[in-house]
Amino acid sequence: MSIDFIKSIYYEILSYFVPQKLKYKIEGKCNKCGKCCNQIRSYGLKDNKELRLMQFFLPWYKRFYIRGNDKYGLILGCKYLSENGLCTVYNKRPLLCRNYPAKTISFNGEMIDGCGFKVIKKDFKDYL
Numbered sequence: 001m002s003i004d005f006i007k008s009i010y011y012e013i014l015s016y017f018v019p020q021k022l023k024y025k026i027e028g029k030c031n032k033c034g035k036c037c038n039q040i041r042s043y044g045l046k047d048n049k050e051l052r053l054m055q056f057f058l059p060w061y062k063r064f065y066i067r068g069n070d071k072y073g074l075i076l077g078c079k080y081l082s083e084n085g086l087c088t089v090y091n092k093r094p095l096l097c098r099n100y101p102a103k104t105i106s107f108n109g110e111m112i113d114g115c116g117f118k119v120i121k122k123d124f125k126d127y128l
């Protein structure tokens with residue numbers, strides 16, 4: 001089990017209990033393209049074994065499957081995404097999905113191409 005994997009579980013759990021501190025300003029709105037449910041960056045999960053462990057510790061991860069990987073780790077898809085890009089369990093989707101895009105995004109504010117949201121980094125004076 002890698003350090004990155006332990007960190008990814010730690011931050012995942014933390015996100016459910018620690019109130020969001022505003023780190024980014026988010027503008028725009030969702031155009032319901034569904035791309036974010038099909039290109040989920042895992043930030044720390046390196047392989048199927050780690051995904052299975054994550055699914056054991058955090059059961060809502062059982063909806064995700066591996067679609068590929070990049071320099072951050074696995075890229076996941078969700079089995080509840082319909083062909084027309086909508087969530088088929090919208091009213092029961094986990095907090096992870098309800099909070100997206102989070103104002104504490106830890107990946108330098110990069111959004112998926114074509115996403116209707118725009119992430120604006122805050123200046124130092126915004127915290128004063």
Ligand code: SF4
Pocket residue numbers: 029030031032033034035036037100101112114115116117
């Ligand atoms: S990628 Fe952006 S616009 Fe598309 S469904 Fe996700 S949040 Fe909405």
Ligand code: SF4
Pocket residue numbers: 036037063078079080081082086087088089090093094097
């Ligand atoms: S549960 Fe719904 S909102 Fe969450 S990733 Fe899956 S399809 Fe998207």
